[in-house]
Amino acid sequence: MIIRVSEIPEAGLAIEGVGEFPHPFQDAAWTLEALSLFVEKDKNDVCVRGRLSSSVPQTCSRCLQQFAFTVSADVDTRFCPRPVGRDEEVELTADDLEVDFYADDLLDLNRVVQTETELGLPMKPLCRGDCRGLCPVCGGNRNITSCTCEVRVPDPRLAALKDLAVRLSSR
């Protein structure tokens, strides 16, 4: 959804639902599930506030299974007119942490949806908080099968602790 900044009404513009966003993402496998935005002019700037949630396919970093991750993002972005002429650095003030630009009177809300969703993706995706991962011996998914492989990787720190415990208890 692209809006003309000059056509944003004085009272602001409320956008509810995903109907206006048939293809907001570059990746067609991503889905926008819910959206509620309020677009408001502040002199030459445009403020976009609200919430959105999207579903993005992810690969679990422990068990390598695909799963749908739901991003719920708060939107609070200020768009300033892109400065023309010199490539001067634009100084951002502390309360304008999320500042972006628009140009030619056009504000691309698809980009807001894309950016906010990307920012909400986990660095290390997990299919669930207690994912048990893959067995390092047979490669089986421990969430599904419980194999009987013996994992013989003695941890030297654990061994030292055991030694200490034995010595303490034999005093």
Ligand SMILES: [Zn+2]
């Ligand atoms: Zn997993």
Ligand SMILES: [Zn+2]
């Ligand atoms: Zn195994």
